Amino acid sequence: MTTTAPQLAGEPAELRDSRRRPLGVIWSVIRSQPQAAVGTAILVLVVLVAFLAPVIAPYGEREVVGQPFQSPSGSHWLGLDDGGVDMVTLLIWGARVSLIVGFAAALVAMLIGGAFGILAGYFGGKLDILLMRLTDYFLVIPDIALMIAIGAIWGRSLRNIILIIGIVYWPTTARLLRAQVKSVRERVYVKRARSLGASNSRIIFRHVLPQVAPLLVANTVLTVAIAIFAETALAFLGLGDPSLISWGKLIENAFEGNAISVDAWWAIVPPGVAVAVVILGCTMLGQALENTLNPRLRVGHLSVRRFRLRSLPDTIDPRAAQAAPTARSGR
Amino acid sequence: MSQPLLRVENLHVWFDLKRGAELHAVKGISFDLERGEKFGLVGESGCGKTTSILALMGLLPSNASVAGSVLLDGEDILFKGEESVSPHRWKDVAMIFQGAMNAFNPVKTVGDQIVEPMKLHGVAEGKQARDRAGELLETVGIAAARADRYPHEFSGGMRQRAAIAMALACNPKVLLADEPTTALDVMVQAQILELLTGLANDFGLALVLVTHDLPVVAQVCGRAAVMYAGELMESGPTDALYHDPHHPYTRLLFAATPDLLGEGEVVSIPGAPPRLDHEIPGCPFAPRCDRTFSPCPTVKPRLLKVGDGQEAACHLNDPALVQAS
Amino acid sequence: MRGADYVIKRTVFALMTVFVAVTLNFIIFRAAPGDATTALRCRNCPIEFKEALRKELGLDKTKVQQYGIYLKELAHGDLGRSFASRQPVTDELAAPIKNTIPMVLLGEVIAVFLGILTGVVAAWRRGTLLDSGSLGVALVFYSLPTQWLGLMLVILFAGTLPISGIGDPFIAFTDPTWWETLKDRLTHMILPSATLGIVLYGSYALIVRSAMLETLGEDYILTARAKGLRNWTIVWRHAFRNALLPVTTLMAISLGYVVAGAILVEAVFSYPGIGLETYDAVFAKDYPIVQGSFLLLTLSVVLANYIADLLYFKLDPRITT
Numbered sequence: 001m002t003t004t005a006p007q008l009a010g011e012p013a014e015l016r017d018s019r020r021r022p023l024g025v026i027w028s029v030i031r032s033q034p035q036a037a038v039g040t041a042i043l044v045l046v047v048l049v050a051f052l053a054p055v056i057a058p059y060g061e062r063e064v065v066g067q068p069f070q071s072p073s074g075s076h077w078l079g080l081d082d083g084g085v086d087m088v089t090l091l092i093w094g095a096r097v098s099l100i101v102g103f104a105a106a107l108v109a110m111l112i113g114g115a116f117g118i119l120a121g122y123f124g125g126k127l128d129i130l131l132m133r134l135t136d137y138f139l140v141i142p143d144i145a146l147m148i149a150i151g152a153i154w155g156r157s158l159r160n161i162i163l164i165i166g167i168v169y170w171p172t173t174a175r176l177l178r179a180q181v182k183s184v185r186e187r188v189y190v191k192r193a194r195s196l197g198a199s200n201s202r203i204i205f206r207h208v209l210p211q212v213a214p215l216l217v218a219n220t221v222l223t224v225a226i227a228i229f230a231e232t233a234l235a236f237l238g239l240g241d242p243s244l245i246s247w248g249k250l251i252e253n254a255f256e257g258n259a260i261s262v263d264a265w266w267a268i269v270p271p272g273v274a275v276a277v278v279i280l281g282c283t284m285l286g287q288a289l290e291n292t293l294n295p296r297l298r299v300g301h302l303s304v305r306r307f308r309l310r311s312l313p314d315t316i317d318p319r320a321a322q323a324a325p326t327a328r329s330g331r
Numbered sequence: 332m333s334q335p336l337l338r339v340e341n342l343h344v345w346f347d348l349k350r351g352a353e354l355h356a357v358k359g360i361s362f363d364l365e366r367g368e369k370f371g372l373v374g375e376s377g378c379g380k381t382t383s384i385l386a387l388m389g390l391l392p393s394n395a396s397v398a399g400s401v402l403l404d405g406e407d408i409l410f411k412g413e414e415s416v417s418p419h420r421w422k423d424v425a426m427i428f429q430g431a432m433n434a435f436n437p438v439k440t441v442g443d444q445i446v447e448p449m450k451l452h453g454v455a456e457g458k459q460a461r462d463r464a465g466e467l468l469e470t471v472g473i474a475a476a477r478a479d480r481y482p483h484e485f486s487g488g489m490r491q492r493a494a495i496a497m498a499l500a501c502n503p504k505v506l507l508a509d510e511p512t513t514a515l516d517v518m519v520q521a522q523i524l525e526l527l528t529g530l531a532n533d534f535g536l537a538l539v540l541v542t543h544d545l546p547v548v549a550q551v552c553g554r555a556a557v558m559y560a561g562e563l564m565e566s567g568p569t570d571a572l573y574h575d576p577h578h579p580y581t582r583l584l585f586a587a588t589p590d591l592l593g594e595g596e597v598v599s600i601p602g603a604p605p606r607l608d609h610e611i612p613g614c615p616f617a618p619r620c621d622r623t624f625s626p627c628p629t630v631k632p633r634l635l636k637v638g639d640g641q642e643a644a645c646h647l648n649d650p651a652l653v654q655a656s
Numbered sequence: 657m658r659g660a661d662y663v664i665k666r667t668v669f670a671l672m673t674v675f676v677a678v679t680l681n682f683i684i685f686r687a688a689p690g691d692a693t694t695a696l697r698c699r700n701c702p703i704e705f706k707e708a709l710r711k712e713l714g715l716d717k718t719k720v721q722q723y724g725i726y727l728k729e730l731a732h733g734d735l736g737r738s739f740a741s742r743q744p745v746t747d748e749l750a751a752p753i754k755n756t757i758p759m760v761l762l763g764e765v766i767a768v769f770l771g772i773l774t775g776v777v778a779a780w781r782r783g784t785l786l787d788s789g790s791l792g793v794a795l796v797f798y799s800l801p802t803q804w805l806g807l808m809l810v811i812l813f814a815g816t817l818p819i820s821g822i823g824d825p826f827i828a829f830t831d832p833t834w835w836e837t838l839k840d841r842l843t844h845m846i847l848p849s850a851t852l853g854i855v856l857y858g859s860y861a862l863i864v865r866s867a868m869l870e871t872l873g874e875d876y877i878l879t880a881r882a883k884g885l886r887n888w889t890i891v892w893r894h895a896f897r898n899a900l901l902p903v904t905t906l907m908a909i910s911l912g913y914v915v916a917g918a919i920l921v922e923a924v925f926s927y928p929g930i931g932l933e934t935y936d937a938v939f940a941k942d943y944p945i946v947q948g949s950f951l952l953l954t955l956s957v958v959l960a961n962y963i964a965d966l967l968y969f970k971l972d973p974r975i976t977t
Contacts, residue, residue: 142911232804307392309397433874497879
């Protein structure tokens with residue numbers, strides 16, 4: 001076996017090696033596109049902050065250190081929230097829950113959506129039609145409204161919130177993956193494996209999955225962004241876990257505590273900025289990945305800039321034709 | 332003596348590549364075109380023939396640069412680049428593209444798209460324009476009523492004919508046809524060629540037919556030029572190119588076309604055309620040529636007159652060089 | 657008639673989606689652990705009262721029977737009664753919906769306008785700073801949580817624009833003209849709509865841009881250029897017209913977000929629409945309202961989707977099935 005896989009016609013170069021290392025593809029995109037690099041950097045930074053929360057938080061997350069909505073000062077850079085707790089601490093601890101919900105929910109969506117998509121794409125036929133019909137119905141139903149409806153009855157625990165968000169977001173992943181799987185299925189090496197008698201599950205896990213893995217990851221990263229947004233929306237409606245602090249909850253607390261009427265911008269602005277930064281990071285990374293793996297670049301026929309004129313090169317004008325004395329032909 | 336309708340002199344086209352490199356796609360080609368003449372431009376895919384005719388209309392992308400002159404009725408239309416060439420588009424020089432399937436915008440009717448350039452160039456407006464569009468469609472053999480239909484409702488051959496009608500909208504002097512018959516089946520091909528020939532003959536339309544399909548050129552064109560790797564190899568009357576070629580490439584090219592009656596061998600030319608991102612010192616065809624000799628790889632052959640109206644760029648036509656070797 | 661089957665297919669699809677939503681609604685609210693009565697804040701309610709309530713709500717029957725009754729009631733437009741006000745849900749939600757619709761429409765208009773402008777310009781000036789810059793800005797706005805942006809706008813405009821309600825409560829006393837009432841309504845609408853539009857336009861801009869880029873690579877664009885059309889004419893008359901097709905699809909897809917946005921925005925601005933009703937109902941655990949609201953919102957989205965399908969069909973002459 002050669003170390004680099006031979007290139008199949010029409011396959012983007014990045015995918016070629018993914019048959020050996022799906023992670024390698026992602027890494028190469030991160031390396032080559034600044035947008036992806038910035039996005040990854042943001043995410044890594046935030047994850048680190050969340051991880052190191054017990055170490056870097058200046059105060060306890062329930063420790064009352066002053067008056068409600070006390071303004072920022074030397075010892076409290078972002079002031080205090082409606083309960084008198086240090087905002088910087090809350091922000092750092094809040095990262096944990098927001099990120100956990102975001103990643104876990106996206107994982108749930110990826111597992112369900114991925115399974116549906118792969119099954120529908122690989123087996124085709126009636127299963128495909130049934131699954132896709134179902135997916136289509138769910139795609140139309142408004143996501144957050146559904147989450148609110150479910151959350152109103154079942155909500156208010158971390159596990160439930162994660163499940164609710166994940167369950168509502170599987171359709172997009174399913175659709176995307178189904179399309180990918182369908183095209184991968186027709187590739188030469190898959191057909192070869194099937195003709196050699198490999199079982200379906202073996203083919204799916206050894207051949208199909210590595211090929212669709214990069215796109216799956218790209219889609220999951222984007223889902224993390226939506227999941228974090230969903231968490232803030234649910235928290236804002238009081239459907240979050242009441243015992244846990246998340247950025248969404250911080251915004252809700254500020255709103256409920258009438259931070260606006262006392263001009264306490266420090267209680268409102270930071271959690272929103274934090275959410276925005278993470279969503280931005282995810283979007284940048286996810287989109288860069290998707291654009292690379294699903295390339296739709298084409299030469300544009302229009303441009304503001306025009307073709308340029310230049311002077312003739314210094315070669316002899318080939319038009320200096322001369323008569324050949326004898327008609328010696330160059331046959 | 333009257334000047335030719337179109338004179339292309341020493342046309343060069345370069346494309347910018349990554350990291351400061353460039354591709355020299357067209358390397359100093361020249362040809363003349365008279366009124367009502369049918370001229371063929373032939374060569375393998377990638378030899379620069381399409382790029383050449385796109386350059387004539389200034390339809391190159393922004394990473395292209397151009398040198399040389401294109402004289403339309405004596406006036407250099409490339410002189411100021413986009414500015415000087417755009418007024419002549421469609422009014423004097425029109426084009427039908429490879430794969431006319433996609434030349435039409437799918438969300439507009441065919442009639443609308445034929446009428447569009449008429450108003451722009453002041454040829455006709457309103458009802459007059461629509462009537463004219465109908466007439467043009469009739470000229471190419473399509474019922475005038477079909478003007479209100481959408482492109483996807485036309486078959487491939489009909490779309491090609493509609494594209495020709497659209498090209499004639501502003502009564503151009505020159506029609507550039509890029510592979511007009513590729514991707515069409517044989518019967519339709521014949522119809523299109525007949526149509527083009529008729530238009531040239533009846534309306535004095537000068538035709539430049541770009542193709543890699545030699546029988547087409549032999550059938551339609553009185554004169555032709557052969558390009559290879561962006562350079563002109565030989566040009567002259569089609570008959571002469573066929574029966575009395577003065578360049579090995581011309582000879583091999585015409586020999587590579589299977590005879591319909593099965594006579595003669597099919598000869599294929601081994602090897603592949605050279606890359607164009609670096610300058611080639613000698614004759615570009617030398618690596619694949621069967622008559623190559625000492626000057627070929629290092630000295631660029633000049634275009635030499637080898638017959639009545641026939642020129643070829645091959646050292647074999649230069650008796651001095653041949654004797655010296 | 658062209659595409660009669662297309663229309664029929666889409667109609668059937670819309671109806672099926674409604675059916676799925678209706679069933680989902682039932683499952684969510686009736687399959688919950690415990691039932692509606694256990695969540696009632698009724699500390700000293702005697703057992704008999706709860707039993708009577710259960711009977712009234714039909715909770716003593718089997719699930720299947722309940723489902724049947726539920727469907728029958730729905731067919732009659734009966735969405736139950738609010739726990740809090742004891743009024744029919746349909747009455748409670750009728751007026752608020754009328755307030756929400758114009759606000760959301762204005763938000764969409766803002767988003768579409770900004771999105772198309774940004775997308776076309778970015779595609780047109782592809783690769784330049786204008787392209788990456790305007791996309792960057794759009795992306796940043798897209799990443800903002802809607803309720804948070806609303807709060808920011810409240811902070812910024814508290815003095816200059818109304819930040820709550822649908823209109824001046826005292827305006828009736830000044831005997832306003834039709835125009836003055838309209839102006840009053842609009843000034844109260846502008847902030848919530850703007851919040852919606854600003855967060856929404858980012859995704860529109862992205863789609864418009866990529867649709868335009870795709871279109872600009874098509875052969876008919878080269879033909880248009882060969883005809884001597886000016887670049888600007890080509891962009892708007894040919895490219896944009898084709899790029900509209902995916903935009904319509906995107907507008908349909910983003911309806912789910914619009915619903916969420918409406919709820920959040922109305923909460924922040926105390927705008928008396930169906931979003932605020934839902935917000936209050938969730939906090940008050942008034943399940944019939946929440947249920948009814950979910951149903952109505954889903955129905956609106958299905959309807960909007962259906963209209964978008966028909967619109968797409970009208971725009972693209974290639975679709976026949």
